[in-house]
Every structure is written in structure tokens, then in C-alpha cells.
Amino acid sequence: MSTFTPVSTLGEFGLIGRIRALIEGDAPPEDLIMGIGDDAAVYRVSDTMAHVVTTDALIEAVHFDRAFAPMSHLGWKAISVNASDVVAMNADPKWATVTLGIPRNMSVEMVDSLYEGMDRASKAYDMQIVGGDTTTAHALYISVTVVGEAPLSQLVFRRGAEVGDMVCVSGDVGGAYAGLKVLLDQRQALNDLGDAYEPELDGLRYVISRQLQPKARLDVVRALRKARVKPTAMIDISDGVGSEIHHIAAASQVGATIRVPALPFDAETRAVADQFMEDVDAWALFGGEDYELLFTVRPDDVPRVDAIGGISVVGTIEEATKGVRSYSPETGLIPLSSAGYQHSFGDGGAA
Amino acid sequence: MSTFTPVSTLGEFGLIGRIRALIEGDAPPEDLIMGIGDDAAVYRVSDTMAHVVTTDALIEAVHFDRAFAPMSHLGWKAISVNASDVVAMNADPKWATVTLGIPRNMSVEMVDSLYEGMDRASKAYDMQIVGGDTTTAHALYISVTVVGEAPLSQLVFRRGAEVGDMVCVSGDVGGAYAGLKVLLDQRQALNDLGDAYEPELDGLRYVISRQLQPKARLDVVRALRKARVKPTAMIDISDGVGSEIHHIAAASQVGATIRVPALPFDAETRAVADQFMEDVDAWALFGGEDYELLFTVRPDDVPRVDAIGGISVVGTIEEATKGVRSYSPETGLIPLSSAGYQHSFGDGGAA
Known part of the structure; x- marks a missing residue:
């Protein structure tokens, strides 16, 4: 070579x-x-x-x-x-x-x-x-x-989202990233303290379980089928909402706006973000490995989605020319980075 | 734990x-x-x-x-x-x-x-x-x-062989093992000679290609189908004829005898075995990674198998009580070891 x-x-x-x-x-x-x-x-x-x-x-x-x-x-x-x-x-x-x-x-x-x-x-x-x-x-x-x-x-593909569709997220997001932060922190404590190390897990069990034992949301797609809602596009959240919405937008040739205040996170995720003095909204938007579902539905289907429970409407599909954006009261409407989540327990010795 | x-x-x-x-x-x-x-x-x-x-x-x-x-x-x-x-x-x-x-x-x-x-x-x-x-x-x-x-x-499974069936091998065997021996030898020469090392490949190209680029014998099963021969049992030869025939015998609850002189090997495989002063019959019987097919057919099907060409009849299926044996003029009828081939470019640091 x-x-x-x-x-x-x-x-x-x-x-x-x-x-x-x-x-x-x-x-x-x-x-x-x-x-x-x-x-x-x-x-x-x-x-x-x-x-x-x-x-x-x-x-x-x-x-x-x-x-x-x-x-x-x-x-x-x-x-x-x-x-x-x-x-x-x-x-x-x-x-x-x-x-x-x-x-x-x-x-x-x-x-x-x-x-x-x-x-x-x-x-x-x-x-x-x-x-x-x-x-x-x-x-x-x-x-x-x-x-x-x-x-x-x-079958539902990434490519089926249409202008006017609503963007939905199942469960809550950011928890697996919070769990990763906690585990990396505990690893540091173990390194520092050696035999004196004792894990402190109170108030951390949910986020650790989100990192170590994520659930595939088969229950969600089954509930959608039972409610006769067929998403127009769907992807699982392995690299974070911010990354996945770009995949749907690119495959569907549309734009999208994610409303950050609408992103669902658990109280424990917020508490951990507060401990680390970081922004829980950023964790919910960019944290990976939650394995929740990000999907789009026709506006008519929203009442049936709401009736299922445990699903949040977090945004809208728009014309492709508008690009992929996020909205929050603090930032207003701004372009959303497509930066994917980096799995970060190490680099496996690789480049 | x-x-x-x-x-x-x-x-x-x-x-x-x-x-x-x-x-x-x-x-x-x-x-x-x-x-x-x-x-x-x-x-x-x-x-x-x-x-x-x-x-x-x-x-x-x-x-x-x-x-x-x-x-x-x-x-x-x-x-x-x-x-x-x-x-x-x-x-x-x-x-x-x-x-x-x-x-x-x-x-x-x-x-x-x-x-x-x-x-x-x-x-x-x-x-x-x-x-x-x-x-x-x-x-x-x-x-x-x-x-x-x-x-x-x-579909053909390992479990379908019956007493009286004939055991067949496609192509030739032992070549991939010969190729492994050659490559390990060249690796040693490279280690010993460093920059002065020059690969000597004349008369070794076939066995090296058997090791590095084995072929799945899709052509053989297609030819069998065309000839309207359905094997009663089949397995691919990844760990050697001696190991695979045990798998067929165990799954089919039968015994078998492999006639060692009937095992097909290439002239180059024999030449390499001679160079290493080893027994080519043992290479053909126990050498792995040839990815040829070992299969059994009803005796009536043998003429149609012969007509395809490139397939050798190497043994017979017998009662389970007889066990799995090999026959050669030198050894007579003896129990056949089930020792599988060990892939041996290293142990990956493992036990």
C-alpha cells in the first residue's frame, strides 16, 4: 500500500x-x-x-x-x-x-x-x-x-417524514449519558482511593441502569400499532436526539425544529447534571445510548399518541431549506449541531 | 464471582x-x-x-x-x-x-x-x-x-446419515494446512533474516491460496441439486475430516469408517508434506480450513455423484456400536481421533 x-x-x-x-x-x-x-x-x-x-x-x-x-x-x-x-x-x-x-x-x-x-x-x-x-x-x-x-x-424507514409532521420521543433522554458521567467519576474515585473506595449509588441507580441496561422500546411500537398509529419515519436514539433528527431530516429531505424545553428527562438525570454543574438540556439533546425512539407522526395522530402515554412531542418537520434547528427561550431558533455522541469509556487504542 | x-x-x-x-x-x-x-x-x-x-x-x-x-x-x-x-x-x-x-x-x-x-x-x-x-x-x-x-x-442437516450411506468429500483436503505450515515457516524466515528475507513461493502458490482464499463450495451443492442428489447429511470441513465425521456420526447416531488412502489431496500438498517430512495422509485427515464439503449419500446415488466429477467417496456409514474409525493398509481398522484442528497463528493472548 x-x-x-x-x-x-x-x-x-x-x-x-x-x-x-x-x-x-x-x-x-x-x-x-x-x-x-x-x-x-x-x-x-x-x-x-x-x-x-x-x-x-x-x-x-x-x-x-x-x-x-x-x-x-x-x-x-x-x-x-x-x-x-x-x-x-x-x-x-x-x-x-x-x-x-x-x-x-x-x-x-x-x-x-x-x-x-x-x-x-x-x-x-x-x-x-x-x-x-x-x-x-x-x-x-x-x-x-x-x-x-x-x-x-x-415497515417504517428514516425517509418518510413530511413537512407538518410532529416529532416525538419515547421515554426520557439524557439518562444514559448521566450514567456514563457517574461511572467515569466512580472509576476515577476507585483509581484515587484504591481499597478505600466505596461506591455511592444513592440517587444514581436510575441513570446507571440507563447506561448499563438500556431497554429496546418494543413496548412503544406495539402500543403505537395497537393505537393504529404508523410513524412516518423512525430511528432509535443511540447517538442523541440532536444527531438522530439529522438522519431523519437527511433521509426524508426535510428540515426540522426540536423544541429543547419539550425534551423529556428524568429528575435523577437533572440532579446529576446539577451535581456536575452541566446543562441538563444539553444532555437530553446530545446524550447518547438511551435507545429511546425518535419518530414522526401526522398531526392527526397526535391525540392517539398522547393517549398512549410516555411519549413527548418535541418538534416539527419543516421545509428542507430551513435546515435542522433547535429552539429554546434562551437561544431562540438556532441551527442544531449534528455532532454525534462519542462512546467514551476509552478509545480501544485506536486513532 | x-x-x-x-x-x-x-x-x-x-x-x-x-x-x-x-x-x-x-x-x-x-x-x-x-x-x-x-x-x-x-x-x-x-x-x-x-x-x-x-x-x-x-x-x-x-x-x-x-x-x-x-x-x-x-x-x-x-x-x-x-x-x-x-x-x-x-x-x-x-x-x-x-x-x-x-x-x-x-x-x-x-x-x-x-x-x-x-x-x-x-x-x-x-x-x-x-x-x-x-x-x-x-x-x-x-x-x-x-x-x-x-x-x-x-435442507440437509448433520443428523440424516444412515447405515449403508457412502461418505464423500469434495475437492481436495490438507492443502489449507500445508499453506499454514508454509506461512508459519516464512514468518520464521522473516524473523530470522529481517531485510534479507525474500519470500520463496514457487510450488507453494496453491497451498497458500487454500489457506488465504478458501472457496465455499456453492458450486458443489448446485451440481448435486442439478444431478438430483440430495445428501443425507452434510457439514463443511473447517476443522478437518477427522473432526467433522465425528459431528455427523454423533448427530446421526451412527458409526463411520474413513478410508485414508481414498482421501483426496493435491500434488502440491504432498510435496509440502514431504518437505516438512510429515505424513500427507495425516494432513488430509486432520488438516483444517479447507472448507470443502463432507457429506453422505445413499449408495444408489454414487454413480450420479461420480458423474459430477471432483468428488471422492472416502468411507461408509456403519452401526453406531462400531464407532468412528479409520482404515489404511498400514494401520488396519482403528478408532479415529476426534481431535479438531487448532487455528494456530497465535493464541490472541487467551487461555
């Missing part, structure tokens, strides 16, 4: 775009409904049904610190983040495969605990682990692939 | 058995046809069709040495070993997802080359990469999941 361009110069989305151009050069197969470019790929399996497939890896020192992530929580999270991508297509997760890289310092009991967590999550989402591969590795890594299914007519 | 049992005390198959017990405790879903325990998991997608799914990872310093594996070959191999598992179910590979862990010392150009190899393999097998995940990592790892499809009536 005569040229060495560091991968860091492209960033994750740049790299994905480059890969997409490499492998999608030719005419796609006719039963491929969606390749790279949404939460999951979609292909037809019969006249009426589609399957969706997604894959995501959790890597030690990149996505988690083993000292603060019990194995069973890691297993839960590895399944949940993939199930969440399936749910974001308005599909139901069905089958999972797991590739596990196991370092020397992991015991059989730890592997058991990891699988216990994966199995618990699988049951929670009515899905089944059906296969996998285990191998030795330098550090723990967990790569999960989940296949889901949906009637063709039920 | 109060107990620390090293994973190495279980071995890969022991660990898989333990995992299987953990996650398959309950009643399996009715559309799951095969979970853990064959080359791929199988689930029904319509009244007549099934999908199969498999996942396999390649990890730097465990499965390959980057100094001797061009990126495009690695990409080819990562897709091929998964396609091979799909083919071993008598299914056609259709869709792939790729999880890539990228270390700091890999360039964009190397990632391009890796995907070029994956794309080339995908085209060779009429399949398509539809999604993936890229992340930073400590070392290069490539985890691939492939989904394939087949009519329900076409």
Missing part, C-alpha cells in the same frame, strides 16, 4: 459512506428493500412479509469498562442495542446470533453470566438466540446480529 | 454445549427448525421456504497474521467461511452483515482493500452485504453473519 490515510480522518459516518459506495456499486437484488442507510437492512421473505437484519458490537475499553459493567448487564445491553435497531424499523426481533471474543482473564462463570443477561433480554423481547461463534481474543468483544420480521406494510 | 474456572478447561465445544444448555432451556419457537448444533441455525420464513443464519469471526493473531494475509484475501475469507456454513445446509447464501473492529495502525486504504475482498466473495456466491457496524478496537477483527435461503424440502 503506497498511501496510509488514518481511518480517523473519515470518522464513523464517513467510513460507512465509503463502504456503502464500495459494496453497493451494482444493481441491488430485487428482494432487497433497504441496504445500508437505515437502522437495519430489509429484505422481502414472502409476498407479504419482510425481514430486517442489524449488527452491533460492544468492545471492552471502547464501549464499556468491565470494572463497572456486570457481565449480565453487558449481555442484556448487547442484545438490547440490536433489538432496538429492529424495533426502529417497526419490526419485531425474532432471531439472534452472537460472536464472542473471550480474553484469558474471563472465567466460565463470567461467560455464563454474560449469556444469562443475553438470554434474559431475548426473553424480554420475545426473541431467541439461535447460533454463534466463540473464539479467543485480546479483550472481550461481543458482536450480535438480530433478525426481525414485519409485514411489508408495517 | 466466587469461582474462576478458566475457559480453557472446557474447550470450544464444551463452551458451546454449556451455552446451548443456558439459552435453549425452554420450549423453542415453533418456526425454529434448527438452533445451535449444526453448521447454521434454520427458521421457517413461509410455508415452503426456510432461512439459515450463521456467524463466524476472524481475529488478528488468532486466525490470521496480518503480515501474511493481504487485506483483500482476509475479506474474501471472512465471507467465504460463513457462506460455507450456509452451503453445508444445502442453502444459498443471500445476505451478509459485517462487524469490523479497526485498530489504529490500519489505514482507509486497507479498509477499502478488505471490503474489496468481501465484495468479490459476495459476488462469487451471488450474495450481498447489506449492513454492518464499524468500531475502533485493539486488533483487527472481522465478524460476519450470513443469511441464506432454501426450500424446506432441500
Whole structure:
């Protein structure tokens, strides 16, 4: 190789775009409904049904610190983040495969605990682990692939938002980021205090659980179906509301305004932000890994969405020329940064 | 955790058995046809069709040495070993997802080359990469999941072999192991000679290509279908004939005899074995990573198998009480070790 361009110069989305151009050069197969470019790929399996497939890896020192992530929580999270991508297509997760890289310092009991967590999550989402591969590795890594299914007519993509649609967020956001801040803080305390360290978890349990054991919101899409509301576009919140709304806007060729005061956060998230003397609105807007759903609905559907409960209307879809903006009384209407959340337990030794 | 049992005390198959017990405790879903325990998991997608799914990872310093594996070959191999598992179910590979862990010392150009190899393999097998995940990592790892499809009536499992069936091997075996020996030898020469090292590849190109760019034998199962031969049982040869025949025997509850002189090997494989003063028959019997197919057919089908060409009849299926044996004029009929091939570019720092 005569040229060495560091991968860091492209960033994750740049790299994905480059890969997409490499492998999608030719005419796609006719039963491929969606390749790279949404939460999951979609292909037809019969006249009426589609399957969706997604894959995501959790890597030690990149996505988690083993000292603060019990194995069973890691297993839960590895399944949940993939199930969440399936749910974001308005599909139901069905089958999972797991590739596990196991370092020397992991015991059989730890592997058991990891699988216990994966199995618990699988049951929670009515899905089944059906296969996998285990191998030795330098550090723990967990790569999960989940296949889901949906009637063709039920699928929701990022690209369907239309001007006038309302932007909704399920549950609350910013909590997983608050949990990350707390865990990094505890790690520092452990380093500083050594054996004298004692975890202080009062008033932190919710945000820590948001970081360590996020839930895929299968319950939300099921409630929407029951209420006969089909979102016009949907994405799961892995990189933060501020980043995800840009994906919907770009795929749908529209603009959007997010009303920051409308973003839902838990009281514990606010208390932690206050402790760190940071702005809870920024955490709600840019914090990642909540795995809530960001979706758009027709204005007519808002009463039925409200009746479900636990869903906040946080913005509106506008003409593309208006771009993606945020509004708060303090800032007024300003362009919204697309900066994605950086998973920050370390950089895995990478660029 | 109060107990620390090293994973190495279980071995890969022991660990898989333990995992299987953990996650398959309950009643399996009715559309799951095969979970853990064959080359791929199988689930029904319509009244007549099934999908199969498999996942396999390649990890730097465990499965390959980057100094001797061009990126495009690695990409080819990562897709091929998964396609091979799909083919071993008598299914056609259709869709792939790729999880890539990228270390700091890999360039964009190397990632391009890796995907070029994956794309080339995908085209060779009429399949398509539809999604993936890229992340930073400590070392290069490539985890691939492939989904394939087949009519329900076409599927072949490990469990279908019956007494009297003939055991067949496609292509030739032992070559990938010969290639591994050569590459390890060249690595030693590079270490010893430094800048003075020059690779000597004459007479070694075939075995090296067997190690670095194995082919999934989709062509073989297609030829069998065309000849209206449905194997009674099938497995791909990733861990060696001696190991795979045990899997078929165990799943089918039968015994088997492998006739060692009937095992097919290439002249170059023999020449390399001679150079190393080792027994080429042992390489053919126990060498792994050829990704040929080991399958059983009814005796009536043998003429149609012979007419296809490139397939060797190497043994017979017998009563379970006889166990799994090998025969050669030198040894007579002896029990065949089930020792699987150990991928041996290193141990990845693991137990």
C-alpha cells in the first residue's frame, strides 16, 4: 500500500459512506428493500412479509469498562442495542446470533453470566438466540446480529417524514449519558482511593441502569400499532436526539425544529447534571445510548399518541431549506449541531 | 464471582454445549427448525421456504497474521467461511452483515482493500452485504453473519446419515494446512533474516491460496441439486475430516469408517508434506480450513455423484456400536481421533 490515510480522518459516518459506495456499486437484488442507510437492512421473505437484519458490537475499553459493567448487564445491553435497531424499523426481533471474543482473564462463570443477561433480554423481547461463534481474543468483544420480521406494510424507514409532521420521543433522554458521567467519576474515585473506595449509588441507580441496561422500546411500537398509529419515519436514539433528527431530516429531505424545553428527562438525570454543574438540556439533546425512539407522526395522530402515554412531542418537520434547528427561550431558533455522541469509556487504542 | 474456572478447561465445544444448555432451556419457537448444533441455525420464513443464519469471526493473531494475509484475501475469507456454513445446509447464501473492529495502525486504504475482498466473495456466491457496524478496537477483527435461503424440502442437516450411506468429500483436503505450515515457516524466515528475507513461493502458490482464499463450495451443492442428489447429511470441513465425521456420526447416531488412502489431496500438498517430512495422509485427515464439503449419500446415488466429477467417496456409514474409525493398509481398522484442528497463528493472548 503506497498511501496510509488514518481511518480517523473519515470518522464513523464517513467510513460507512465509503463502504456503502464500495459494496453497493451494482444493481441491488430485487428482494432487497433497504441496504445500508437505515437502522437495519430489509429484505422481502414472502409476498407479504419482510425481514430486517442489524449488527452491533460492544468492545471492552471502547464501549464499556468491565470494572463497572456486570457481565449480565453487558449481555442484556448487547442484545438490547440490536433489538432496538429492529424495533426502529417497526419490526419485531425474532432471531439472534452472537460472536464472542473471550480474553484469558474471563472465567466460565463470567461467560455464563454474560449469556444469562443475553438470554434474559431475548426473553424480554420475545426473541431467541439461535447460533454463534466463540473464539479467543485480546479483550472481550461481543458482536450480535438480530433478525426481525414485519409485514411489508408495517415497515417504517428514516425517509418518510413530511413537512407538518410532529416529532416525538419515547421515554426520557439524557439518562444514559448521566450514567456514563457517574461511572467515569466512580472509576476515577476507585483509581484515587484504591481499597478505600466505596461506591455511592444513592440517587444514581436510575441513570446507571440507563447506561448499563438500556431497554429496546418494543413496548412503544406495539402500543403505537395497537393505537393504529404508523410513524412516518423512525430511528432509535443511540447517538442523541440532536444527531438522530439529522438522519431523519437527511433521509426524508426535510428540515426540522426540536423544541429543547419539550425534551423529556428524568429528575435523577437533572440532579446529576446539577451535581456536575452541566446543562441538563444539553444532555437530553446530545446524550447518547438511551435507545429511546425518535419518530414522526401526522398531526392527526397526535391525540392517539398522547393517549398512549410516555411519549413527548418535541418538534416539527419543516421545509428542507430551513435546515435542522433547535429552539429554546434562551437561544431562540438556532441551527442544531449534528455532532454525534462519542462512546467514551476509552478509545480501544485506536486513532 | 466466587469461582474462576478458566475457559480453557472446557474447550470450544464444551463452551458451546454449556451455552446451548443456558439459552435453549425452554420450549423453542415453533418456526425454529434448527438452533445451535449444526453448521447454521434454520427458521421457517413461509410455508415452503426456510432461512439459515450463521456467524463466524476472524481475529488478528488468532486466525490470521496480518503480515501474511493481504487485506483483500482476509475479506474474501471472512465471507467465504460463513457462506460455507450456509452451503453445508444445502442453502444459498443471500445476505451478509459485517462487524469490523479497526485498530489504529490500519489505514482507509486497507479498509477499502478488505471490503474489496468481501465484495468479490459476495459476488462469487451471488450474495450481498447489506449492513454492518464499524468500531475502533485493539486488533483487527472481522465478524460476519450470513443469511441464506432454501426450500424446506432441500435442507440437509448433520443428523440424516444412515447405515449403508457412502461418505464423500469434495475437492481436495490438507492443502489449507500445508499453506499454514508454509506461512508459519516464512514468518520464521522473516524473523530470522529481517531485510534479507525474500519470500520463496514457487510450488507453494496453491497451498497458500487454500489457506488465504478458501472457496465455499456453492458450486458443489448446485451440481448435486442439478444431478438430483440430495445428501443425507452434510457439514463443511473447517476443522478437518477427522473432526467433522465425528459431528455427523454423533448427530446421526451412527458409526463411520474413513478410508485414508481414498482421501483426496493435491500434488502440491504432498510435496509440502514431504518437505516438512510429515505424513500427507495425516494432513488430509486432520488438516483444517479447507472448507470443502463432507457429506453422505445413499449408495444408489454414487454413480450420479461420480458423474459430477471432483468428488471422492472416502468411507461408509456403519452401526453406531462400531464407532468412528479409520482404515489404511498400514494401520488396519482403528478408532479415529476426534481431535479438531487448532487455528494456530497465535493464541490472541487467551487461555
